[in-house]
Amino acid sequence: MDRLKQIEELNQFLLEEMPRYREQAAQFPHTVSEQRRLLRSLMNLRPPMPLDPAFLRPQDKLLSTEREEKGVVDGDRLPGTPSDQRLALWQGDITRLKVDAIVDAGNSALLGCFCPCHGCIDNAIHSAAGLQLRDECGRIMKAQGHPEPAGRAKLTEGYNLPARYVLHTVGPVVGRQTTARDRADLASCYRSCLELAAEHGLKSVAFCCVSTGEFHFPHKDAAEIAVGAVKAFLETRSPVKRVIFNVFQDLDAKIYRGLL
Incomplete structure (x- = not known):
């Protein structure tokens, strides 16, 4: 799966939990950098509540990749x-x-x-x-x-x-x-x-x-x-x-x- 698709799927998962942000999210261009900024925004906004392994597995994969890329x-x-x-x-x-x-x-x-x-x-x-x-x-x-x-x-x-x-x-x-x-x-x-x-x-x-x-x-x-x-x-x-x-x-x- 390419990076953009991976990030967009994580965004959709969070927007299903927090549909009130759909209108603002639709304004983000479909580029890796902008969709990643949207993902960070949604993660920052999400209150503490139970976490679905279906989200956590790809989230952890993305964050671990970024960790290694930063060094x-x-x-x-x-x-x-x-x-x-x-x-x-x-x-x-x-x-x-x-x-x-x-x-x-x-x-x-x-x-x-x-x-x-x-x-x-x-x-x-x-x-x-x-x-x-x-x-x-x-x-x-x-x-x-x-x-x-x-x-x-x-x-x-x-x-x-x-x-x-x-x-x-x-x-x-x-x-x-x-x-x-x-x-x-x-x-x-x-x-x-x-x-x-x-x-x-x-x-x-x-x-x-x-x-x-x-x-x-x-x-x-x-x-x-x-x-x-x-x-x-x-x-x-x-x-x-x-x-x-x-x-x-x-x-x-x-x-x-x-x-x-």
């Missing part, structure tokens, strides 16, 4: 920093990293981003992992019965990601000024993720820049808190042996290079 980056092979070989800095797409767990910075609903094709890390991770990730998050949050507070962490499978697991954390939303509570909550995000990773015997974790995007935490302050919290944790006896600071913007890369 998997082995986190264990990244060079360590001069001062500490347990720490590494890598600039790129976090969904390419092969590690025990990557960190997703979400909101308090912890269900992923529902804005079609939004550029946030939450959207990127859920889109690459597949609909199983939102379904598992939905079951966790239903059992919890209340929104996820800032500074804590949850663990799920990685599904179609190279990473085995995803650590989900909610960072603080910063107003006009960064408060002491904001700083404490951000440090707690890093500690909570590492503690949960250690609890499950994970050895490598890759962090995104928690709270620096939509939540407006100042980049330099956030990096200093992140590096400090991680270094302090690595001084404890823990199975976590490698922490990667994953950055996307040049600004963050420059800041972390200075700190590390």
Whole structure:
């Protein structure tokens, strides 16, 4: 089956579940790139609900093919920093990293981003992992019965990601000024993720820049808190042996290079 037909069949499956989007979907040209954009949009919009294996099998096949086409980056092979070989800095797409767990910075609903094709890390991770990730998050949050507070962490499978697991954390939303509570909550995000990773015997974790995007935490302050919290944790006896600071913007890369 060619790529276009494969994608269009997945789109039709989702449109049968969500017929209210048929009119908008009909406006997408029948090209691979546009139909793929439609598929990502529909996946972003779909609420957590039971998943049909008839959809999951071709979805997983498509996502695994795309994963290999993007190229998997082995986190264990990244060079360590001069001062500490347990720490590494890598600039790129976090969904390419092969590690025990990557960190997703979400909101308090912890269900992923529902804005079609939004550029946030939450959207990127859920889109690459597949609909199983939102379904598992939905079951966790239903059992919890209340929104996820800032500074804590949850663990799920990685599904179609190279990473085995995803650590989900909610960072603080910063107003006009960064408060002491904001700083404490951000440090707690890093500690909570590492503690949960250690609890499950994970050895490598890759962090995104928690709270620096939509939540407006100042980049330099956030990096200093992140590096400090991680270094302090690595001084404890823990199975976590490698922490990667994953950055996307040049600004963050420059800041972390200075700190590390």
